[in-house]
Amino acid sequence: MVITLLSDFGDLYPASMKGVILGIAPDANIVDISHSIPAQDVLAGAFMLAASAKYFPPGTVHIAVVDPGVGTKRRAIAIRAESKNNVIHYFIGPDNGLLIPAAGSIGDFQVFEITNKILYRDADVSATFHGRDIFAPAGAHISKGFEIENVGGQIKDFVALDFGKARRFKDSIEGSIIFIDTFGNIITNIHSEIVDYRPGDVLDIWNERIVFQSSYGLSGEGEPLALIGSHSYLEIAVNRGSAAQFFNKKQGDGLLIKT
Numbered sequence: 001m002v003i004t005l006l007s008d009f010g011d012l013y014p015a016s017m018k019g020v021i022l023g024i025a026p027d028a029n030i031v032d033i034s035h036s037i038p039a040q041d042v043l044a045g046a047f048m049l050a051a052s053a054k055y056f057p058p059g060t061v062h063i064a065v066v067d068p069g070v071g072t073k074r075r076a077i078a079i080r081a082e083s084k085n086n087v088i089h090y091f092i093g094p095d096n097g098l099l100i101p102a103a104g105s106i107g108d109f110q111v112f113e114i115t116n117k118i119l120y121r122d123a124d125v126s127a128t129f130h131g132r133d134i135f136a137p138a139g140a141h142i143s144k145g146f147e148i149e150n151v152g153g154q155i156k157d158f159v160a161l162d163f164g165k166a167r168r169f170k171d172s173i174e175g176s177i178i179f180i181d182t183f184g185n186i187i188t189n190i191h192s193e194i195v196d197y198r199p200g201d202v203l204d205i206w207n208e209r210i211v212f213q214s215s216y217g218l219s220g221e222g223e224p225l226a227l228i229g230s231h232s233y234l235e236i237a238v239n240r241g242s243a244a245q246f247f248n249k250k251q252g253d254g255l256l257i258k259t
Contacts, residue, residue: 004033
């Protein structure tokens with residue numbers, strides 16, 4: 001069974017989670033999506049998980065921890081998501097919106113609060129490391145067939161999170177930046193479904209005239225461009241450079257694209 005891990009933990013803490021998982025499910029195939037989410041950046045973690053989860057095989061358990069509310073009254077949750085083709089994925093983590101976009105990318109989903117202490121690593125749960133003591137063991141047990149309905153009661157008032165809704169006007173699209181990747185590419189919340197640009201179209205973005213392309217290398221080195229990324233969102237890039245630095249932009253900034 002495949003178990004994925006995503007966190008803002010960096011180098012030290014993921015190993016403990018893997019040890020707990022393998023102690024319960026020694027045959028688990030553990031895949032690290034990333035442990036380099038910017039610290040406490042729930043939105044960035046949610047985007048990365050949503051962009052990746054659907055490519056894993058049916059039955060995958062995704063454990064994600066970007067959890068600034070650890071040790072408070074925020075709940076621990078487990079989600080069962082099912083596609084129209086009856087493909088099921090599970091998501092384990094904090095009730096802070098982190099898991100919701102990814103679960104929705106699979107299909108309809110149900111959310112359960114993890115209260116069954118049988119699933120905890122032991123009775124002494126760390127107030128600062130639920131990833132090791134709650135989420136990792138719960139995910140490992142679910143990967144071995146533990147029924148998700150038995151983790152605790154179903155909840156409807158979970159914390160929701162989305163990437164905001166881009167707005168299309170007659171000659172423009174208004175959106176915002178939801179993620180900046182390692183290359184400095186600016187990923188927006190403008191989905192390909194509302195974009196009808198063609199390669200070669202010239203767009204006005206942040207007072208720059210930017211050519212819409214199908215890939216990065218079709219613009220000259222150092223030139224900005226716009227394209228639809230592999231995640232199906234419009235992104236702004238600089239060929240062999242950083243668009244975030246070029247435009248001095250950060251996550252959460254808005255943009256207006258004019259034609």
